Amino acid sequence: MPEQKIEQLEAQLNDFDRTARDKALQSLIEATRGTWPAPVPYHVNMHCHTFYSYNGYGASPAMIAWRARKEGWGAAAICDFDVLDGMDEFLAAGDRLELKTAVHMETRVFFPEFATQEINSPGEPGVYYFMGAGFVRTPPEGTPEAETFHQLRLASERRNRELLQRVNDYLRDCTLDYDADVLPLTPAGNATERHICEAYYIKSKKVFPERQQWTAFWAESLGIEKEKVDSLYDNPPAFSDTCRSKLMKKGGPGYMQPDAGTFPTINEVIAVARSAGAIPMATWLDGFSEAEQNLEELLKTQTAKGIAALN
Template identity: 45%
Template sequence: MLEERLNSFEPEERRSALQELAALAKGGTLPIQPLTGAVNVHFHTFFSFHYLDWSPSRIVWEAKKTGLDVAGSVDFDVLDAMDEMFEAGEVLGVRTNVALETRVFAPEFPDWEFSSPGEPGILYFMGTGFTRLPEPGTSAAACLDAMRAGARARNEDMLERLRPTIAPVEVDYEADVLPLTPSGNATERHMLAVLDTKARAMFPDEGRLAAYWSERTGLSQGEVGKLLGDTAKFRTAIRSKLMKKGGPGYMPPDPAKFPQIRDVVQMIRDVDALPCATWLDGTRRGEADPDALLDWFLDMGCPVLNIVPDRNWNLSDPVDKAVKTQKLAEIVAAARKRHLPFSVGTEMNNYGQKFVDTFDAPELRPYAADFRNGGYILYGHTLLQRACGMGMMSGWARDAFRGDRTKANAFYLEVGLTAFPPKDARQTLYDMPRDASPKAILGRLCGC
């Protein structure tokens, strides 16, 4: 019951439940695993879409229970999880990080596919290591506001295009979809959940329900019938048929409706966060040359690389698996050569995705240390930026490391490993002199 209260849309109820769970854990009433060496800094929360409806507090609690070394949130187009991630991390003693994901347009490559299949010029893109919101009235604030508004406009356009197809089922965006979110940031998957629920209510007979969906998707009634009992597979199939390329709700992306990638990079830099290169699986033109891809991202000022490892090795088709595990090896090698830390995780914004990567799988074992260290580096940056403005994008870091990513990564990794528990570490660093050396900072953290 306490854990379910962590998913309440009421912040005070989540906060109260978290405090109770923290007390039970501290008293030994609830079992807590020791740290495992695993990290996941790519959890979507219910501020965009988490398939189990987990809040930031719930994510941090699950990380505490299972011994994750670092836990990080990622939400589409908003930073609504940020304060709660930090607060929960300090209450429970969990290293945390906050990131944002969006879709952007790359005007340099309008005809190339990157990480958004079938959508030339459009990329999924991220910023990570956020510690604050943009100041009101700034260009960064306008950019972030436009991202939220643009996502909503695209959703509402999609719903309008779907109306003739889904009739007689009716979906009201304001009344039906937005209440599924705590802060009004709905996604395609929220719309899909409403559509699924309303269709089941209108057609309680499974045969009629299968006929309804068969007529609208082109799937046979038998195929639909087999899927109806598995929410994950059913909604994935319906989304593919109705909302993705070729479906009635799909509209080819209009570059004018997406922010340009360099504008988003600037917004991220304006709040001293880390623009984050992204990579899907290396099979499309924009990702075919990992060296060229990462050099392009670096030229824009992106010092971190995001990967979702599970979709590049945990595959049933042996040919597909062979191709993508090789592509994974290539992008990791290219990132290592450029001394880029990694941001990795499992997302949990699609049904059935696992809680944490299987780092001891033979396919991931060669990279496990890189991926774990990336989580620690992001936490080290976050802690120093929150405590005393000395994160990786700060003027202090530019002066201290003069563009040497190897030295910077080693320092923030050591901070990430040493600065624990988070609340005590932040207080220790709060009054650090702004001209302190990296050695002095590490000395204070270890009490030397």
């Protein structure tokens, strides 16, 4: 198959239409089977975000599986925030590509035993980044775990809409509509702060069509030098990182300090993981927070809850 056709099919792997992705993957497999490199056992990436939460390259589960096999990875795993939307597609693609795969999920929880201490979310006492590793299904319908899992998505959307309103109020001259500007950037409606930043990038190019206008607006809004802003003009991922840091994180106009009711408890999400065949997994930041400095107490508390792995 000509290389140009291969590239066209690879681009189709990121289509928001699952049927289009499946057809593209099948065509790629038929055209290239027998040319794939032997997997390298320790050449792995077990924490790939897909476009179901956010991927800077817009990569679908099928694309990640394809690239992993094409490049000879020994194994690959996807890990999206709050959802398992890519699970079936990724596991199926792994089977078709003879690739070892796993599906993880990442979310934030409230850790009552460390309610007054920073753990792995800087500036947010009691808030904890948590993972489930090796999901093979979603929680059984009609169970408390299924309801907790469902609420992860709903709560994330509610926080996003509230954040967007605060940032809109601050920017004034460049505002977004969540439904019209943000959700179309997602394949299944699970937007993140990065999608919101991407939407601001797109909208601001329309509101300020001249580069000089665009640069002046964002220099003032973000509180950074025009030269720095100008370097972001043709670099959407870098713009999103800067926008998110300045407008949505602690100290920014869009930020709202979380409390004990913002996220589900760690026990509730551990139950979600177990009900879906996954391993409850602790996550580690850098060892400098108050809780992480007291490593023995932290690990004892985690293992007592049934957490069985550390990322």
